[in-house]
Amino acid sequence: MKIENKGDKRVTIVFEGIEYRVPEGISVAAAILGHIHADYTSINAITGEQCAPHCLMGVCFDCLVEIDDLPNQQSCMISVKDGMRIKKQMTLVETN
């Protein structure tokens, strides 16, 4: 992904235990796609298949992550904050 606006103020976030410096005010999803370059953000709760941000506007719920230990956070709807701890959501739902 191409990144511009190099002069932006940056904040430090922790993704999967690793620190990253990313521009202030961007969405967590944009940080993951454009700066962290992770292949996926969560697994599908039924099949375990990998999921990544799809709609970027809060309707698809494919970009769910855990933020500061709170699960089911829509990464496209939440802005990065200094010190934010983000983890991929790896929860499988028990089905019969």
Add this chain to the structure above:
Amino acid sequence: MQHQWDLIVIGGGPSGLNAASTAAENGLEVMLIDEQKTPGGQIYRKLSVVTAENRFLQADDRKTGLDIINRFFKSGAHYAPETIIWFAEPGRTICSHKGKSREIKSQYMVVATGAMERPVPFAGWTLPGVMGAGASDILYKDASVTPPGPVVIAGNGPLIPLVSSHLLSLGVEIAAILDMAPFTKRLTSLGALPRAMKDMPFLLKGAGMMKKLYLSKIPIVHGVTQIAAHGNQKLASVSCITPRKTLEFEVATLLFHHGVIPRTHMSRMLRLEHAWDSQQRYWYPKTDDRGMSSNEKIYVIGDNAFVHGADVSALKGIIAGIEVSLRLNMISNAEASNQYHAVDKNMNKLLAPRAFVDNWFAPDPKLYKVDDDVIVCRCERVRAGDIRMAVEQGCHEVNEIKIRTRCGMGNCQGRMCGPAVAEIAAEALGTEVPQVGSLKIRPPVRPIPFGQICDVEYIH
């Protein structure tokens, strides 16, 4: 603490902002609730933030957006950004902001939740790397991030030329543009062209984008069907069929687009009456020409009332603002008609090209004739074959199919599968979508921790 507002406006795009500004300027106590951090909706996302370049928008569009946003900031309307409504009934909502929920009451409501890209299932559309075309624009507006190339852009809708030309100017490698429009639509649209010419700048803008794309030498393939995304856990290639051959492209990103549809979760949770548009193939809340819904205290405006684009949405907002001011006796009839005057004139001009555009990009119902193994419900991984089997077993209404298959019961609450499950069920039954109904929307319409539901700050 305000106990009851005159008006709450749900949504901070051009229509919601204008409704709030107009009503507040007329003396109403207005609260605007929006999911985003800054006003503007999807079209003017982050426009008010100084560092945002927003080079996508032409100078005059930028000015239009900034004027709407600045007017809102000066209007005296109250503003609740980053606030998510998870419950709404006429006159009352419960919304969540920074982990805390509270009740907000009002005499009137304006619903301006905007539009979303039409979700159309196809093989492999759940793979990481497949995104909506609009999603690509949002990424850039939000964070100056572009999707990794090579990119294939596929589908049929107004964002195809728009997003393609944006990515082209940003230097992203585009492998191909796959046009999935039926040729007949292009021909039948011509009848509506003369009226559309009343808004030449609009038509020229579209023609300019097309010219830029054709000159760029990016392969543009017409008559494409049966698109499929392939890859093991991650997108690797895209295949499709043209009248002559099968094509395959190695890609990092597939941007898919089939037009936009109204976001109706809010209006359906409010139990407003909706109607089906058989050309655009979507449900929209019924309103009169001033935006009044089937509930006289609720106005529905913007692209969620019917998709007309940002400029018409902005006018719909002003109209609803005037109307609510008049009904609360904050302005006289004379003042209302004075405020209406400028709006009505512009509205006619802006609506002129719609018949042409709507037919040009009208969705092909054959899009939903997907194979049995295609995932329809992304959350619960329900496949087209599961839906068809449920129909065969006697479920003839989408809510029965939902109970039988779990289609629409996941995190997105049917936002991504609702249109497709109805189309597939209707096709299996040999009937039309209105006969199979639409998914019932119940609160909470967002996943919310139980702790917040138990600890709502109510108004006493």
